[in-house]
Amino acid sequence: MAPTLAFDIATIFPTFFDGALAVGVLGKALERGLVEVRVHDLRSYSDDAYRSVDDYPYGGGVGMVMKPEPFFRAVEEVEAQFGRGWRVFLTPQGKPLTQEVCRSLAEREHLILLCGRYKGVDERVREGLADEEISIGDFVLSGGETAALAVVDAAARLVPGVLGDEDSAATDSFATGLLDHPHYTRPREFRGMAVPEVLLSGNHGEVEKWRREQALKRTRAVRPELLEGKD
Ligand code: ADE
Numbered sequence: 001m002a003p004t005l006a007f008d009i010a011t012i013f014p015t016f017f018d019g020a021l022a023v024g025v026l027g028k029a030l031e032r033g034l035v036e037v038r039v040h041d042l043r044s045y046s047d048d049a050y051r052s053v054d055d056y057p058y059g060g061g062v063g064m065v066m067k068p069e070p071f072f073r074a075v076e077e078v079e080a081q082f083g084r085g086w087r088v089f090l091t092p093q094g095k096p097l098t099q100e101v102c103r104s105l106a107e108r109e110h111l112i113l114l115c116g117r118y119k120g121v122d123e124r125v126r127e128g129l130a131d132e133e134i135s136i137g138d139f140v141l142s143g144g145e146t147a148a149l150a151v152v153d154a155a156a157r158l159v160p161g162v163l164g165d166e167d168s169a170a171t172d173s174f175a176t177g178l179l180d181h182p183h184y185t186r187p188r189e190f191r192g193m194a195v196p197e198v199l200l201s202g203n204h205g206e207v208e209k210w211r212r213e214q215a216l217k218r219t220r221a222v223r224p225e226l227l228e229g230k231d
Helices: 014-022 024-031 067-084 099-106 124-129 145-156 204-222
Strands: 007-009 034-039 086-096 108-117 134-137
Touching: 007 014, 014 024, 014 034, 014 145, 024 034, 024 086, 024 134, 024 145, 034 067, 034 145, 067 108, 067 124, 086 124, 086 145, 099 145, 108 145, 134 145, 134 204
Parallel strands: 007 034, 007 108, 086 108, 086 134
Antiparallel strands: none
Protein backbone atom coordinates (compact mmCIF):
# COMPACT_ATOMS: atom_id res chain seq x y z
CA MET A 1 0.00 0.00 0.00
CA ALA A 2 1.36 3.43 -0.92
CA PRO A 3 1.85 5.72 2.07
CA THR A 4 -0.80 8.37 2.62
CA LEU A 5 1.80 10.91 3.64
CA ALA A 6 5.45 11.05 2.59
CA PHE A 7 8.10 13.35 4.01
CA ASP A 8 11.47 14.27 2.53
CA ILE A 9 13.73 16.01 5.03
CA ALA A 10 16.76 18.04 3.90
CA THR A 11 19.29 18.41 6.74
CA ILE A 12 23.01 18.45 7.48
CA PHE A 13 22.38 16.03 10.38
CA PRO A 14 20.53 13.06 8.88
CA THR A 15 21.14 10.82 11.91
CA PHE A 16 19.23 13.30 14.10
CA PHE A 17 15.97 11.57 13.16
CA ASP A 18 17.00 7.94 13.69
CA GLY A 19 15.87 7.45 17.28
CA ALA A 20 12.56 9.26 17.02
CA LEU A 21 11.53 7.48 13.82
CA ALA A 22 12.15 4.06 15.33
CA VAL A 23 9.78 4.22 18.30
CA GLY A 24 6.18 4.68 19.34
CA VAL A 25 3.27 5.73 17.15
CA LEU A 26 5.58 7.13 14.48
CA GLY A 27 7.76 4.02 14.39
CA LYS A 28 4.65 1.86 13.96
CA ALA A 29 3.20 4.09 11.22
CA LEU A 30 6.45 3.85 9.26
CA GLU A 31 6.66 0.11 9.80
CA ARG A 32 3.10 -0.30 8.55
CA GLY A 33 3.79 1.87 5.50
CA LEU A 34 1.11 4.44 6.36
CA VAL A 35 3.75 7.15 6.47
CA GLU A 36 7.13 7.37 4.78
CA VAL A 37 10.10 9.50 5.84
CA ARG A 38 13.18 9.91 3.63
CA VAL A 39 16.10 11.86 5.06
CA HIS A 40 18.59 13.61 2.76
CA ASP A 41 22.05 14.85 3.70
CA LEU A 42 22.46 18.39 2.36
CA ARG A 43 26.22 17.85 2.15
CA SER A 44 25.75 15.39 -0.67
CA TYR A 45 24.13 18.19 -2.69
CA SER A 46 26.98 20.65 -2.13
CA ASP A 47 28.59 22.00 -5.29
CA ASP A 48 32.18 21.96 -4.05
CA ALA A 49 34.79 19.32 -3.35
CA TYR A 50 34.74 20.00 0.40
CA ARG A 51 31.01 19.33 0.60
CA SER A 52 30.59 22.67 2.30
CA VAL A 53 27.08 23.89 2.99
CA ASP A 54 27.83 27.31 4.49
CA ASP A 55 29.76 30.45 3.69
CA TYR A 56 30.51 33.93 5.05
CA PRO A 57 27.69 36.46 5.06
CA TYR A 58 27.63 39.20 2.42
CA GLY A 59 27.75 42.51 4.25
CA GLY A 60 29.86 41.02 7.03
CA GLY A 61 28.93 40.11 10.57
CA VAL A 62 29.38 37.07 12.78
CA GLY A 63 28.35 33.55 11.95
CA MET A 64 27.99 31.58 8.76
CA VAL A 65 25.06 31.43 6.36
CA MET A 66 23.82 28.26 4.70
CA LYS A 67 24.29 28.32 0.95
CA PRO A 68 21.26 28.07 -1.31
CA GLU A 69 22.62 25.44 -3.78
CA PRO A 70 22.40 22.35 -1.54
CA PHE A 71 18.73 23.11 -0.73
CA PHE A 72 17.79 23.71 -4.37
CA ARG A 73 19.63 20.63 -5.61
CA ALA A 74 18.19 18.41 -2.87
CA VAL A 75 14.64 19.54 -3.68
CA GLU A 76 15.22 19.13 -7.43
CA GLU A 77 16.49 15.58 -7.01
CA VAL A 78 13.72 14.63 -4.60
CA GLU A 79 11.06 16.03 -6.91
CA ALA A 80 12.59 14.40 -10.02
CA GLN A 81 12.10 11.09 -8.24
CA PHE A 82 8.94 11.57 -6.21
CA GLY A 83 7.14 14.50 -7.85
CA ARG A 84 6.40 18.04 -6.69
CA GLY A 85 6.10 18.28 -2.93
CA TRP A 86 4.83 20.99 -0.60
CA ARG A 87 8.05 22.66 0.55
CA VAL A 88 8.09 23.72 4.17
CA PHE A 89 10.93 25.84 5.50
CA LEU A 90 11.36 25.62 9.30
CA THR A 91 12.47 28.91 10.84
CA PRO A 92 11.61 31.10 13.86
CA GLN A 93 10.26 33.65 11.32
CA GLY A 94 7.55 31.32 10.06
CA LYS A 95 3.87 31.22 10.90
CA PRO A 96 3.14 29.38 14.15
CA LEU A 97 2.52 25.64 13.98
CA THR A 98 -0.96 24.91 15.34
CA GLN A 99 -3.20 21.86 15.22
CA GLU A 100 -5.03 23.50 12.32
CA VAL A 101 -1.79 23.98 10.38
CA CYS A 102 -0.93 20.33 11.13
CA ARG A 103 -4.28 19.26 9.69
CA SER A 104 -3.70 21.19 6.49
CA LEU A 105 -0.17 19.73 6.19
CA ALA A 106 -1.43 16.19 6.76
CA GLU A 107 -3.80 16.61 3.82
CA ARG A 108 -0.90 17.15 1.44
CA GLU A 109 0.50 13.88 0.16
CA HIS A 110 4.12 14.90 0.01
CA LEU A 111 5.94 17.32 2.32
CA ILE A 112 9.52 18.46 1.84
CA LEU A 113 10.97 19.83 5.08
CA LEU A 114 13.93 22.17 4.79
CA CYS A 115 16.08 22.43 7.92
CA GLY A 116 18.45 25.35 8.44
CA ARG A 117 21.41 25.69 10.82
CA TYR A 118 24.08 28.30 11.63
CA LYS A 119 23.13 31.98 11.77
CA GLY A 120 20.67 31.59 8.97
CA VAL A 121 19.92 30.40 5.49
CA ASP A 122 20.44 32.35 2.28
CA GLU A 123 17.27 34.34 1.58
CA ARG A 124 16.90 32.77 -1.88
CA VAL A 125 15.73 29.54 -0.18
CA ARG A 126 12.77 31.45 1.24
CA GLU A 127 12.24 33.42 -1.97
CA GLY A 128 12.65 30.76 -4.62
CA LEU A 129 12.05 27.41 -2.95
CA ALA A 130 9.73 27.45 0.06
CA ASP A 131 5.94 27.24 -0.30
CA GLU A 132 5.36 27.84 3.40
CA GLU A 133 7.47 28.91 6.36
CA ILE A 134 6.67 27.46 9.76
CA SER A 135 7.88 28.12 13.31
CA ILE A 136 7.20 25.81 16.24
CA GLY A 137 7.32 28.66 18.75
CA ASP A 138 8.82 31.95 19.80
CA PHE A 139 12.21 30.59 20.72
CA VAL A 140 15.35 29.85 18.78
CA LEU A 141 16.47 26.27 18.23
CA SER A 142 19.94 25.31 17.05
CA GLY A 143 18.38 24.16 13.81
CA GLY A 144 15.19 23.29 11.99
CA GLU A 145 15.53 19.55 12.71
CA THR A 146 13.71 19.67 16.06
CA ALA A 147 10.90 21.61 14.38
CA ALA A 148 10.80 19.22 11.41
CA LEU A 149 10.43 16.30 13.79
CA ALA A 150 7.53 18.06 15.50
CA VAL A 151 5.84 18.52 12.12
CA VAL A 152 6.39 14.87 11.14
CA ASP A 153 5.02 13.61 14.45
CA ALA A 154 2.01 15.90 14.64
CA ALA A 155 1.03 15.46 10.97
CA ALA A 156 1.59 11.68 10.93
CA ARG A 157 -0.79 11.07 13.85
CA LEU A 158 -3.56 12.69 11.77
CA VAL A 159 -3.15 10.18 8.92
CA PRO A 160 -6.11 7.78 8.98
CA GLY A 161 -5.16 4.46 10.56
CA VAL A 162 -2.03 5.73 12.34
CA LEU A 163 -3.82 5.97 15.67
CA GLY A 164 -6.06 3.24 17.03
CA ASP A 165 -9.46 4.03 18.51
CA GLU A 166 -8.03 4.00 22.01
CA ASP A 167 -5.91 7.09 21.41
CA SER A 168 -7.76 8.60 18.49
CA ALA A 169 -6.66 12.06 17.42
CA ALA A 170 -10.25 13.26 17.83
CA THR A 171 -9.79 13.37 21.60
CA ASP A 172 -6.32 14.93 21.56
CA SER A 173 -5.73 18.23 23.25
CA PHE A 174 -6.52 21.02 20.73
CA ALA A 175 -8.64 18.72 18.53
CA THR A 176 -11.48 20.14 20.58
CA GLY A 177 -9.93 23.61 20.62
CA LEU A 178 -9.26 23.24 24.37
CA LEU A 179 -6.38 22.04 26.49
CA ASP A 180 -6.71 18.47 27.69
CA HIS A 181 -8.50 17.51 30.93
CA PRO A 182 -6.64 15.77 33.80
CA HIS A 183 -6.08 12.00 33.66
CA TYR A 184 -5.73 9.53 36.53
CA THR A 185 -4.89 5.86 36.94
CA ARG A 186 -4.33 3.62 39.96
CA PRO A 187 -3.70 3.96 42.87
CA ARG A 188 -6.80 5.78 44.15
CA GLU A 189 -4.68 7.65 46.59
CA PHE A 190 -1.05 8.51 46.00
CA ARG A 191 1.07 10.37 48.55
CA GLY A 192 -1.93 12.11 49.98
CA MET A 193 -3.41 13.05 46.57
CA ALA A 194 -6.76 11.45 45.82
CA VAL A 195 -8.45 10.70 42.50
CA PRO A 196 -11.56 12.93 42.14
CA GLU A 197 -14.67 11.07 43.33
CA VAL A 198 -16.58 11.67 40.11
CA LEU A 199 -14.14 9.48 38.17
CA LEU A 200 -14.92 6.57 40.49
CA SER A 201 -18.68 7.05 40.24
CA GLY A 202 -19.27 5.07 37.05
CA ASN A 203 -21.60 7.87 35.88
CA HIS A 204 -20.42 8.54 32.32
CA GLY A 205 -22.51 11.68 31.92
CA GLU A 206 -21.02 13.20 35.07
CA VAL A 207 -17.50 12.12 34.07
CA GLU A 208 -17.84 13.79 30.66
CA LYS A 209 -19.24 16.94 32.23
CA TRP A 210 -16.37 17.08 34.74
CA ARG A 211 -13.75 16.55 32.03
CA ARG A 212 -15.19 19.34 29.91
CA GLU A 213 -15.31 21.70 32.90
CA GLN A 214 -11.70 20.89 33.76
CA ALA A 215 -10.59 21.43 30.16
CA LEU A 216 -12.35 24.80 30.11
CA LYS A 217 -10.92 25.80 33.48
CA ARG A 218 -7.37 24.94 32.41
CA THR A 219 -7.72 26.68 29.09
CA ARG A 220 -9.12 29.81 30.73
CA ALA A 221 -6.25 29.84 33.26
CA VAL A 222 -3.34 29.10 30.95
CA ARG A 223 -4.40 29.96 27.38
CA PRO A 224 -7.39 32.33 27.57
CA GLU A 225 -6.80 33.44 23.94
CA LEU A 226 -7.92 29.98 22.76
CA LEU A 227 -11.42 30.78 24.06
CA GLU A 228 -11.78 34.13 22.29
CA GLY A 229 -14.77 34.24 20.00
CA LYS A 230 -16.21 31.03 21.49
CA ASP A 231 -19.39 30.58 23.52
N1 ADE B 1 14.68 26.89 13.65
C1 ADE B 1 15.20 27.53 14.71
N2 ADE B 1 14.25 27.88 15.59
C2 ADE B 1 13.08 27.44 15.07
C3 ADE B 1 11.73 27.50 15.50
N3 ADE B 1 11.37 28.10 16.65
N4 ADE B 1 10.78 26.96 14.72
C4 ADE B 1 11.12 26.38 13.55
N5 ADE B 1 12.37 26.28 13.09
C5 ADE B 1 13.35 26.81 13.84
